[in-house]
Amino acid sequence: MELSLAEENYLKSIYHLAEQAEGGVSTNAIAEDLNTKPASVSDMMRKLSDKGVIEYKKYKGVQISDTGKKIALSVIRKHRLWEVFLLEKLGFKWDEVHDIAEQLEHIKSPLLIKKLDEFLDYPSVDPHGDPIPNEDGEIKIQINYSLSEMETGSVGMVTNVPDSNPALLRHLDQIKMKLGSKITVKEKVEFDGSVLIAIGDQTPIYLSGAIAEKIMLKLT
Amino acid sequence: MELSLAEENYLKSIYHLAEQAEGGVSTNAIAEDLNTKPASVSDMMRKLSDKGVIEYKKYKGVQISDTGKKIALSVIRKHRLWEVFLLEKLGFKWDEVHDIAEQLEHIKSPLLIKKLDEFLDYPSVDPHGDPIPNEDGEIKIQINYSLSEMETGSVGMVTNVPDSNPALLRHLDQIKMKLGSKITVKEKVEFDGSVLIAIGDQTPIYLSGAIAEKIMLKLT
């Protein structure tokens, strides 16, 4: 089934929103995520429902169907592969890749993605550490902890930064925090939730709670 | 100035058509090139004229303006850089790259093209041998001869195959003719315009006039 660019974006948004909040996804949430108006979302929901990629009951929010999930994951796969390409091959920075990948993900050519995957040597995660779905839409889930919930003295490896805010990503670049960086929690400040951490062997620095929350680690 | 995908395609078509036939480009020619109807072309001409990228007088055909030419060349630059990428980095065949590049050429990001150019080591021609315009829209013109107009005994190097017909490109692949191949004209058959040629040191083979016409060479 061939979906339009707009339809693909709606589907991707619904998939991501469904991941976080359980239950159906609300019209307003989709509108906010896509910078559009609730009225436009209602229209599109009818269309996507007719095509069978979502289950939609008026006023009741939407769920993504199995077909829909497969399509969303294929778009996400493309997005993440392109991100890897931009970062590793073209030398883009962490915070620059998202918007370009947002365009590239809609290029229609299964062969292109197959060859890109091969060229990149079959990566399993994107530059943010998010897992890349395989051709069949299967995705590996790993148990991650937010830096803000780790205990003093624990050690982990950065696996994911589930946020594309450029200011955040630039800051992480600045303090030389990358995917795979080893993080040791030195101190937790009770007052404001900020943490003192060492990145690899660097001098420990403080991170605010707001930032710590966005950094996902796997324990080592 | 930001043009839509459709507008960019019209401009590119007008640029290419203007290259061949001198004088203004006709509505019908554009319609045929873009697989659309003359009525649609008329509409679009008014729009592009309002934007100042073409000069258009009703019933008189169009000419591309300097601004328009610059935009067309930037799209052509992107198209040809992506073709090089697909062929050299991803291992696509000659005949497979055109349609994908047709999509990739519309990705909006000057930085992406800059970095892609660097990654490809600043190529000057695309896989068809067509020159790649530089950032300022300047394009190198080389004097080329069609294989069909070369004399018996002359030797040349393949620089260009100004046609994206997959069947043609597959055939050239088949007979191991590539860009840069050395061609010696052994015999010209008067009856049907076919030619006997040697590609490098291979055994000479016959090519029909229709094919010979499409192969551009520079003399060596």
Added chain:
DNA sequence: AAATATTTTTAGATAAGTCTAAATTTATAT
């Protein structure tokens, strides 16, 4: 140079995707 043919434009319609404003449904609070 008239008549005919071709090319091009206009008029009116359609589909996708979006919007605002108004109506309707569901949720919340007194």
Added chain:
DNA sequence: ATATAAATTTAGACTTATCTAAAAATATTT
């Protein structure tokens, strides 16, 4: 449990890009 607030949908309109059919302009032929 009713009133108020919030969320959602509908109605109607707009833009972009396209189409068909008809009208107008230009070219060609006899």
